[in-house]
Amino acid sequence: MVNTKVNLCGIEIDNPVIPASGTFGFGYEFAELYDINCLGTFSFKGTTKDPRFGNPTPRIAECPEGMLNAVGLQNPGVEAVISEEIPKLQKVFHKPVMANVSGFSKEEYVYTCEKIDAVDSVGWIEVNISCPNVHGGGMSFGTSAEAAGEITKAVRAVTKKPLIIKLSPNVTDIVSIAKACEAEGADAVSLINTLMGMRIDLRRKKPIIANKTGGYSGPAIKPVAIRMVYQVYDAVKIPIVGMGGIATAEDVLEMMLAGATAVEVGAANLVNPFASRDIIHDLPRVMEKYGVKNLTDIIGAAH
């Protein structure tokens, strides 16, 4: 018997598999397909102070082993998330959930986190300072250590829940940003958000995506994600939630060996709606294949 349990910021989860924000809605679409209580937890759709339509369409483009998206934080706003979405979520998911929060100013982040902090079923708050798809938005906070630290400090002040800061890979030095978040009281960092990319339509001779650029996700970004998790693990003491191209149980092991305590599964949920469940089912077999008894033992073991 293998043990897939891990402890993420003081909360033990049955396994380290966490569908990533923006690929799992508020869970109930997937609950029609399988019992989502098999998940470690999941990170719900990025929530902002005000309702947002997001970007114009097309928002999606095909890439080699991946996709671009430029949804742009479409969500009904934090009030509706709390009054409508979370109650629906709680009917189908009975574990602590991870709330994902975005914003366009420090005040907005603080406002939204404060509201979310009052929700009992939220186990962790994941603060996205790295969305590449909103102009003048969250991304700018994620590309400097100072701004990242400032947001962390501000939201830290309004919540006692475990606080996870989600980092952008579109930077020269992700390590310094992770360290700034740690210094200002983050309980964990999650990485990587999408790589900024573009595809051009040869027929129309214009970018495929209306927003021009989009965030690149899928297996194609996994080597970059593994590298960044490995580098950040060397520099911080707080846990890392690793993501970027995770699609198999083998990928979970690779990401944890690099230094992740838990992993998020993103784009894979979109091409195979059962992906997260399938990974969880396959984990024990793959752990046995590679001689891993306790998943906790391999966190950062490649260092």
Place this chain on the structure above:
Amino acid sequence: MVNTKVNLCGIEIDNPVIPASGTFGFGYEFAELYDINCLGTFSFKGTTKDPRFGNPTPRIAECPEGMLNAVGLQNPGVEAVISEEIPKLQKVFHKPVMANVSGFSKEEYVYTCEKIDAVDSVGWIEVNISCPNVHGGGMSFGTSAEAAGEITKAVRAVTKKPLIIKLSPNVTDIVSIAKACEAEGADAVSLINTLMGMRIDLRRKKPIIANKTGGYSGPAIKPVAIRMVYQVYDAVKIPIVGMGGIATAEDVLEMMLAGATAVEVGAANLVNPFASRDIIHDLPRVMEKYGVKNLTDIIGAAH
């Protein structure tokens, strides 16, 4: 009849297809396979002041739609390149060639460029300030606009040949770096070098590559390359040599629509030794398919 000619820094080339440095040696291995005079030109193996063995092996790892390499600038040093490699190259290639230069200090870059400047068959000097595989090496020059400008200024002073600065994608703001190179006299910029990545061997539970990290190339990085070329095109007036995952004639068109005047083909040469020739042969068909008469007309046309 379509016209594939483009003008790269004052030199007209028959087509915009240029095998990238490090994937084509000094050309003569490929000349055994096909007449390499079909190429626009090619960028020869990165050359440094002193001979270098490079990194320990393993230097290579499989990735989704791509590969990692950490060769680490293995080369016989500029003296041997000029006295041995270039004469061999000239027997099989009769067009101006692109010399690729690396270094570990400003003085080394200047030394090597000065030597190369004296070689008649060299049409362009491509200065690599972005190799991710040498510790404390070229990469640090490529990650700040100041350092990039400084290197550009120094090598500009020792050569009248067209000077192309090769940029790293592992940065927060590639646009500012490109602008610094332009301001200090670069005739062109080439981008992108490889993305820094890592793969971990689940059996050994260690990074596959001895150097731990390696440079990620192949189709997987194309969306990032297209995005960066598009961004840089908006900000500079000098031509851009676009690269990153180019493997087909369609890719050439996509990169040129984004803003490239010519393109480099890298990893594709390694998995299909005939890749560059095949792309050139296929270009007229693809140009006709998408209604392109003169390749020059589509440079930056997606803007």
Place this chain on the structure above:
Amino acid sequence: MTQGIYEIRSNVKIARDVYEMVLSGDTSAITAPGQFLNIKIEGLYLRRPISICDWDAETITILYKVVGEGTEKMADMTAGGKLDILVGLGNGFDMNFAGERPLLVGGGVGTPPMYGLCKRLVAMGKKPIVILGYASAEDVLYEAKFLEMGVDVRIATVDGTRGVKGFVTHAMDGLDYTYFYACGPIPMLKALSDASNTSGELSFEERMGCGFGACMGCTCKTKYGNKRICRDGPVLKKEEVIW
């Protein structure tokens, strides 16, 4: 929605750049004409959404036009091949509103869902009028199959090589109908919506990430709020569309 492995029974070219593929497997998730499939194609990352033309207890028929990498790969597929497909996606058309003489309008590869819809309306005892619009005669799809059902079929071609010269709206003049259903390019849908004197339903296309409502990749604004084309659509009511 179900996910399953489907076997290709046949895959033949039936018009310029258009193929008909018959798949066998579980069809129980299909609840209405106008729904679509999302097909995983080896070598491509995202699934490709294709509208359902017709189905029975064990087969699904789709018609698709070769317009890019995904459909090029599909055109090369042969009988016996297997495909991983999500089936029964989207809302589909609501036949309860049809009335006695519903008008069905298909433009180009908007034709296929009209076929499955027509078949079911005829089975319900309705008398559909079908208008199909194409660029040219060589693009016409399934005309004989519509005629077999004994319905009134009118063709419009932009170049006049078949039927009425012009757009589908040129074939509508003076028609008396109770409701309309349409699928085709946006300009056609808008022109039709403007020209119609009844209520109706229109099927829209958009680039999709997942096809089942998770990613918000295909959201559009409607008078009744944001809708995901893949899940809340692809069929919208005339009255809610914001053009």
Place this chain on the structure above:
Amino acid sequence: MTQGIYEIRSNVKIARDVYEMVLSGDTSAITAPGQFLNIKIEGLYLRRPISICDWDAETITILYKVVGEGTEKMADMTAGGKLDILVGLGNGFDMNFAGERPLLVGGGVGTPPMYGLCKRLVAMGKKPIVILGYASAEDVLYEAKFLEMGVDVRIATVDGTRGVKGFVTHAMDGLDYTYFYACGPIPMLKALSDASNTSGELSFEERMGCGFGACMGCTCKTKYGNKRICRDGPVLKKEEVIW
């Protein structure tokens, strides 16, 4: 070197995790035993280098062990399948130095190149002695096929379940030979090199990018300078190896 499309004639398991694949196609680029192929496998980016076991005018035989993604996919391939392969890579063994009684040593999946070499040495009238080393009896490769050639074959297994218990060097004691050829794990090659009292040639492995000398991915240092395992090797002389 040539690039070509090869058809799989057969692909069968012949020992624990080891398969024999016979390919048909142009073999004219193969100039010496000890050369290798570089095989493109659908779904993987880099080609997979596999040593040539044997060849004739129209077929190539390879033996490969399932150790990862590439060889797992190869094990699933069936007769009739087609593969894009670079053929005739590397230097191979130099048979001119063999002498009358060359010693051939293969460890595990280092066995295959020894077979093609042995066959050609026998054809030249030499009297090879063959030592093959494995972990266990169930790993032994091609023993009967070596014996068919009428050569002296000795087996060593680490667990003693076949032949001499121990490593190949334990089966060498007192042997009289004129030269040696070896392929296998590095510790075996080193032990053999140390134990040998003649000159010889050793075939090395390394992770490769291209397989034909372009990328410098597999360079090693030798006493005669840097060598690319894929092009200047995979066979190195005992005297040049830096351990």
